[in-house]
Amino acid sequence: MKHWTLLTSMAVAGLAAVAMAKVAYVADFASTYGTKKTSVIGKAKCAVCHVGQTAKLNPYGKDLGEAMKKEKTKVLTGSVLKKVEGLDSDKDLKSNLDEIRADTLPGDPKSK
Ligand SMILES: [Ca+2]
Secondary structure, three states, X not given: OHHHHHHHHHHHHHHHHHHHHHHXXXXXXXXXXXXXXXXXXXXXXXXXXXXOOOOOEOHHHHHHHHHHHHOOOOOOOHXXXXXXXXXXXXXXXXXXXXXXXXXXOOOOOOOO
């Protein structure tokens, strides 16, 4: 029984750490691009990189994940964000940077 309690505690702590990481990523993104909370991107929060509010990454989130791996970091930095600016993650013919500037979602082809 104690074994399960420990495992459950570790799982909850792990999920909390993931949630905290996401909150930090949203802040890093906003400070890099100066996005306002009232903008489409600002309101999307985690959905800029994830499919809705799930842990699953959208195409833009996957490209950021690859860039983080290449930089051997687990932190979303301005440098990582810049590495994927020229890509068109969601294949809607607009670069990620153009989408961010236009306040559309770089990981959602329906947002353009
Ligand atoms: Ca795009």
